[in-house]
Amino acid sequence: MNNYLNEIFNLNGKSAVVIGGGGHLCSSMALGLARSGCNVSVLDLKESKAIKVEKEINDKGFTNTLALEIDVSNKDNHEACLRSVVERFGKIDILINGAGINSATPFLELSLDEWNSVISSQITGVFLGCQVFGSHMVNKNSGSIINISSASSGPPLSKAFPYSVAKAGIKNLTQNLAREWALSGVRVNAIRPGFFPTEWNKKNFITKEREKSILGHTPMNRYGKPEELIGALLWLSSDASSFVTGAEITIDGGFSSMTI
Numbered sequence: 085m086n087n088y089l090n091e092i093f094n095l096n097g098k099s100a101v102v103i104g105g106g107g108h109l110c111s112s113m114a115l116g117l118a119r120s121g122c123n124v125s126v127l128d129l130k131e132s133k134a135i136k137v138e139k140e141i142n143d144k145g146f147t148n149t150l151a152l153e154i155d156v157s158n159k160d161n162h163e164a165c166l167r168s169v170v171e172r173f174g175k176i177d178i179l180i181n182g183a184g185i186n187s188a189t190p191f192l193e194l195s196l197d198e199w200n201s202v203i204s205s206q207i208t209g210v211f212l213g214c215q216v217f218g219s220h221m222v223n224k225n226s227g228s229i230i231n232i233s234s235a236s237s238g239p240p241l242s243k244a245f246p247y248s249v250a251k252a253g254i255k256n257l258t259q260n261l262a263r264e265w266a267l268s269g270v271r272v273n274a275i276r277p278g279f280f281p282t283e284w285n286k287k288n289f290i291t292k293e294r295e296k297s298i299l300g301h302t303p304m305n306r307y308g309k310p311e312e313l314i315g316a317l318l319w320l321s322s323d324a325s326s327f328v329t330g331a332e333i334t335i336d337g338g339f340s341s342m343t344i
Contacts, residue, residue: 235334
């Protein structure tokens with residue numbers, strides 16, 4: 085049985101790029117990929133955060149890593165990172181698009197600059213990541229792209245206007261590219277997390293009243309833990325999901341199954 089599982093889930097020697105790898109969820113994903121035998125490139129807007137995650141991975145004995153700075157709204161940055169990763173590891177097999185910021189500003193008070201900041205960090209970043217790194221995958225006729233969607237991709241969550249719009253766009257872009265690249269050996273899917281709150285989320289979004297609403301709408305009656313995304317991540321990264329493309333995999337403790 086172990087040999088069978090290793091055969092279909094084997095990621096040894098694969099090269100993974102985790103954009104937003106310094107963040108709450110993607111840092112856990114980077115470690116999960118490293119533990120599975122991948123060479124892992126951690127990309128983040130703040131180089132210090134990428135280096136910190138790289139060190140945490142290295143300290144656990146996984147040293148085939150690379151930390152890079154990236155502004156996901158800048159195509160030149162993506163192309164420079166692509167060159168650096170290929171120079172170090174020779175190829176890219178797996179791409180995680182998980183960068184992005186949020187905004188709790190009420191809609192009528194939302195400035196155009198704040199709107200653009202969220203949109204560019206989310207949907208524009210995913211667009212450029214898929215375009216630049218996806219081009220490399222299409223040229224080698226293989227690859228798995230995993231975009232990070234959200235429970236807000238539809239129906240939208242309150243208090244997260246530009247974020248919800250961007251996540252809906254990420255879901256649509258994922259499905260569009262899945263169709264576009266299905267015959268090119270490149271699969272494009274999304275993971276749709278429920279509530280995995282960071283300290284920023286708890287401070288800016290989750291009042292006691294809102295927490296009661298969230299947990300009351302989540303059949304498991306708790307928040308998710310970042311490591312609970314790893315199983316789906318490894319499945320989508322591996323040949324075990326070779327016929328899966330255009331999917332949005334929901335990991336939310338049953339949140340999206342609830343009505344009243």
